[in-house]
Amino acid sequence: MKRFWSATSVAFLLGGLVMLGWLALPGPARSARPYEGTTLRTVVNAEFVKYSLSLVEGDLYDKLGIKLEIEVIPGDAFVAKTLLEFNSGQSPWDLVMFGPSNMPDYGRHFEPLDPWIQKLKLDFGMDDIVPVFAKVMLRHQGKLVSMPYDGDIHIMYWNKVAFDRPENKQKFKAKYKYDLQPPKTWRQWDDAAEFFHGWGWDGTQAKLFGAGASYKPSGSGYSYHWWRPRFFSYGGQYFDANMKPLINTAAGLRALEEMVKTMPYYPPGVLLFESEEPKTMLVKGEVPLLYSWTSTGKRVGNATESVIVGKAGFGLVPGADIDGKIVNRPDITPGRAFGVSKYSKKIEATMKALEFISLPEQSLKIVMDAKTIMDPWRVSHLKSEKFRKLFPDADKYLDAIQASFPYLVPDPVIPAADEYQRKLSFEITEALAKRKSPKEALDSAAREWDKITERRGPEKQKAAWAEKSAEMKSLGIEYHADWAAKAK
Amino acid sequence: MRIPALALKRKQWEPFAFASPAMVLIAFVIVFPLAYSFYLSFQNFDLSVGPEHEFVGLKNYTEGIFRDPRFLGSVWNTAVIIAPSLVLELLLGLGIAMLLSRVLHGRPIITALLAIPAMVSPVMAAMAWRMMFGVKYGAINNLGRQLGILDVYFDWFSSPFISIVAVVLVEVWHNTPFMMLVLLAGLQSIPQELYEAARVDGANPWQRFWSITLPLLKFTMVVGVMIRLIDLTKLFGLIFVLTYGGPGGSTETVAFTTYLAGFKDFRMSYAAALSYVIVGGVLILTLLFFWMQRVREARAA
Numbered sequence: 001m002k003r004f005w006s007a008t009s010v011a012f013l014l015g016g017l018v019m020l021g022w023l024a025l026p027g028p029a030r031s032a033r034p035y036e037g038t039t040l041r042t043v044v045n046a047e048f049v050k051y052s053l054s055l056v057e058g059d060l061y062d063k064l065g066i067k068l069e070i071e072v073i074p075g076d077a078f079v080a081k082t083l084l085e086f087n088s089g090q091s092p093w094d095l096v097m098f099g100p101s102n103m104p105d106y107g108r109h110f111e112p113l114d115p116w117i118q119k120l121k122l123d124f125g126m127d128d129i130v131p132v133f134a135k136v137m138l139r140h141q142g143k144l145v146s147m148p149y150d151g152d153i154h155i156m157y158w159n160k161v162a163f164d165r166p167e168n169k170q171k172f173k174a175k176y177k178y179d180l181q182p183p184k185t186w187r188q189w190d191d192a193a194e195f196f197h198g199w200g201w202d203g204t205q206a207k208l209f210g211a212g213a214s215y216k217p218s219g220s221g222y223s224y225h226w227w228r229p230r231f232f233s234y235g236g237q238y239f240d241a242n243m244k245p246l247i248n249t250a251a252g253l254r255a256l257e258e259m260v261k262t263m264p265y266y267p268p269g270v271l272l273f274e275s276e277e278p279k280t281m282l283v284k285g286e287v288p289l290l291y292s293w294t295s296t297g298k299r300v301g302n303a304t305e306s307v308i309v310g311k312a313g314f315g316l317v318p319g320a321d322i323d324g325k326i327v328n329r330p331d332i333t334p335g336r337a338f339g340v341s342k343y344s345k346k347i348e349a350t351m352k353a354l355e356f357i358s359l360p361e362q363s364l365k366i367v368m369d370a371k372t373i374m375d376p377w378r379v380s381h382l383k384s385e386k387f388r389k390l391f392p393d394a395d396k397y398l399d400a401i402q403a404s405f406p407y408l409v410p411d412p413v414i415p416a417a418d419e420y421q422r423k424l425s426f427e428i429t430e431a432l433a434k435r436k437s438p439k440e441a442l443d444s445a446a447r448e449w450d451k452i453t454e455r456r457g458p459e460k461q462k463a464a465w466a467e468k469s470a471e472m473k474s475l476g477i478e479y480h481a482d483w484a485a486k487a488k
Numbered sequence: 489m490r491i492p493a494l495a496l497k498r499k500q501w502e503p504f505a506f507a508s509p510a511m512v513l514i515a516f517v518i519v520f521p522l523a524y525s526f527y528l529s530f531q532n533f534d535l536s537v538g539p540e541h542e543f544v545g546l547k548n549y550t551e552g553i554f555r556d557p558r559f560l561g562s563v564w565n566t567a568v569i570i571a572p573s574l575v576l577e578l579l580l581g582l583g584i585a586m587l588l589s590r591v592l593h594g595r596p597i598i599t600a601l602l603a604i605p606a607m608v609s610p611v612m613a614a615m616a617w618r619m620m621f622g623v624k625y626g627a628i629n630n631l632g633r634q635l636g637i638l639d640v641y642f643d644w645f646s647s648p649f650i651s652i653v654a655v656v657l658v659e660v661w662h663n664t665p666f667m668m669l670v671l672l673a674g675l676q677s678i679p680q681e682l683y684e685a686a687r688v689d690g691a692n693p694w695q696r697f698w699s700i701t702l703p704l705l706k707f708t709m710v711v712g713v714m715i716r717l718i719d720l721t722k723l724f725g726l727i728f729v730l731t732y733g734g735p736g737g738s739t740e741t742v743a744f745t746t747y748l749a750g751f752k753d754f755r756m757s758y759a760a761a762l763s764y765v766i767v768g769g770v771l772i773l774t775l776l777f778f779w780m781q782r783v784r785e786a787r788a789a
Contacts, residue, residue, distance in 0.1 A: 077751065079752075080535075080751040080752065080754065083535060083536060083754065084535060087535055087536075087538055087539060088539060089539075105536055207641065215735075216732060216734060217732065217733070217734055217736075267623070267641075268623045268641045268642070268643030268646060269622075269623040269643050269645065269646075271643075271645060271646065271734055271735035271736075272645045272731065272732070272734055272735065415536075416536060418752075419536070419752070419753050422748075422752060422753075426558075426736075426737060429734055429735060429736045429737075430736035430737060431736075432735070432736070433647065433648060433734070433735035433736035433738060434647075435648060435735075435736040435737070435738060436736075444557070455534065455537075455755075456536075456537065
């Protein structure tokens with residue numbers, strides 16, 4: 001019995017020592033997870049964004065010990081609900097997704113990144129961010145407050161079957177007196193849409209359509225994104241220096257008149273199409289032409305749903321021929337970014353998480369996955385060999401994105417940007433639904449813009465616009481009153 | 489021994505004491521929001537600007553009633569949706585209720601089955617109908633093709649008129665069962681002796697309907713129509729999912745426009761004022777309706 005107690009005591013003593021040693025030593029798992037036990041509350045605007053974060057959540061936990069609790073507020077209520085929290089001086093979220101065009105409304109609620117970059121030696125790979133995004137998406141009053149998450153822009157897609165069939169080429173040339181080719185100007189686009197509408201341009205007896213578009217007036221306004229590249233390539237600009245809207249000038253009018261005139265060449269239902277309907281029609285071979293978000297390319301290359309894998313072309317959104325030079329003005333539309341709430345109690349961990357999610361290899365996983373609808377925003381994304389071989393012609397798709405960067409036009413990123421866009425989008429759809437003439441619709445939109453400016457404080461808006469218009473000028477975007485008349 | 493005066497006092501306060509938890513709850517969830525939103529409607533509270541706001545008098549009301557073409561347009565749209573919806577729901581509801589009142593066997597089961605659409609939430613109903621109205625793959629267009637009356641590419645939301653027709657169709661499908669139930673209850677409360685006496689007097693079915701059913705069902709019909717009228721002025725979920733107010737603003741209802749003002753433009757005070765304009769409008773309509781009924785009854789008497 002005595003021996004038993006001695007042996008037991010020794011065993012307990014040894015066990016205790018081993019336990020003590022394990023606790024005292026910094027074990028590999030514990031040192032690799034410096035924020036073990038930290039859960040960050042994150043808010044995003046769609047289930048597919050939540051899914052996109054799931055692609056990096058595992059690594060985030062393994063590396064930092066941080067877990068994400070993700071709340072999805074549907075897109076339509078997202079801005080209202082998040083700003084409601086922020087404007088009351090608090091936020092239940094640590095990491096906040098937002099649309100960069102709403103930066104003037106969100107920016108003041110975000111923690112500036114620079115002090116934390118210095119304090120925690122963070123590396124956001126700023127040199128690897130596509131310059132135009134770094135310039136227009138990330139700063140509030142000069143301070144870096146967010147990192148891109150989704151590099152939304154528009155590029156053009158076409159079905160090569162439609163454009164390469166000899167019969168189609170002959171018929172087109174006979175009718176329009178020039179060669180059928182992927183459109184470079186709006187006139188060519190409209191001609192192609194008219195030509196292809198209503199018959200089996202793929203050699204079948206199917207009833208197919210001229211081109212795709214999204215004209216639903218929800219969210220920040222789809223129809224606005226389809227009007228904008230025409231408007232800017234015809235020399236348009238949002239406001240003059242005194243905040244007088246320029247949307248109802250000749251450029252805006254020409255753009256809208258063309259859209260109204262070509263409505264019959266778009267698929268039935270287009271007035272209520274959101275982003276995905278025309279993409280589906282493109283990948284199912286029902287429309288030969290579409291300019292849309294860059295995420296479309298991944299659907300084009302996804303053989304499980306696409307009938308045009310290896311048969312699609314990628315290029316710049318058409319422009320206007322001004323004095324023999326094509327002026328392209330594709331949209332930034334408007335993308336997604338993440339900021340750290342300044343009301344968060346876990347700012348340090350949130351900064352680390354944001355850095356991790358933004359790392360080139362982590363963000364690449366997100367932008368490569370077709371189900372995320374997230375688009376490349378790092379230079380390294382576009383150069384990634386893995387991405388460039390993801391599907392047939394993925395390299396051409398990524399090159400088309402890269403080729404668009406020098407010409408991109410941002411939203412009017414001033415306070416109430418979202419409201420300006422929605423009012424304009426509503427009026428554009430009023431014209432498309434033929435409830436108003438293009439002139440009436442744009443005049444009405446301009447009046448609404450004046451009301452918003454008045455409500456928000458003309459001087460404050462003017463100052464914000466002065467900053468933004470200078471930024472746009474540095475991107476080569478200026479108002480040209482004479483372009484609308486001479487554009488071909 | 490108890491003092492009678494004290495007992496009386498207890499009798500007076502006791503019911504209030506028992507009811508007080510419910511009253512406090514009502515004050516919190518109904519009275520306070522109502523009073524606060526009424527107060528807000530005279531301010532210029534704009535959530536996108538910040539929490540500060542100041543008194544602006546009737547500015548929000550005058551803007552809504554006189555200077556906001558979009559809100560005024562939505563009043564018209566709401567009326568255009570309400571009128572045919574109410575008429576169709578009343579006629580169909582009455583017809584089905586009369587048929588049901590003649591069914592001798594299995595009436596409860598048939599009634600319950602017919603009432604199913606009313607049990608579906610408006611959002612779910614709108615989502616289902618949106619799919620059914622779909623171009624190419626939608627059930628309605630495909631059924632129409634089978635019957636040779638529709639093309640699969642028929643766009644139910646191609647024009648303002650067709651969109652309103654689609655909204656009214658869904659609204660009627662969704663709410664006719666409610667009207668049917670109300671009118672069925674009314675029909676069953678009419679004494680059968682009246683019909684028997686009329687039959688003995690040689691009245692034909694049309695005369696029995698016109699002279700007995702309709703007069704005695706009038707009050708039930710008025711109640712049903714009033715409830716539906718109030719419901720229809722709040723029409724939101726169906727519009728939000730089915731058309732989002734489009735194409736253009738052709739199906740934007742007053743409730744939807746108020747939502748946009750409050751939760752998209754963040755003009756909380758303006759949205760509150762619009763809400764009270766709607767409440768005022770419904771109140772005037774209701775009073776007008778009841779006054780007309782009284783005048784008619786007085787004339788008939």
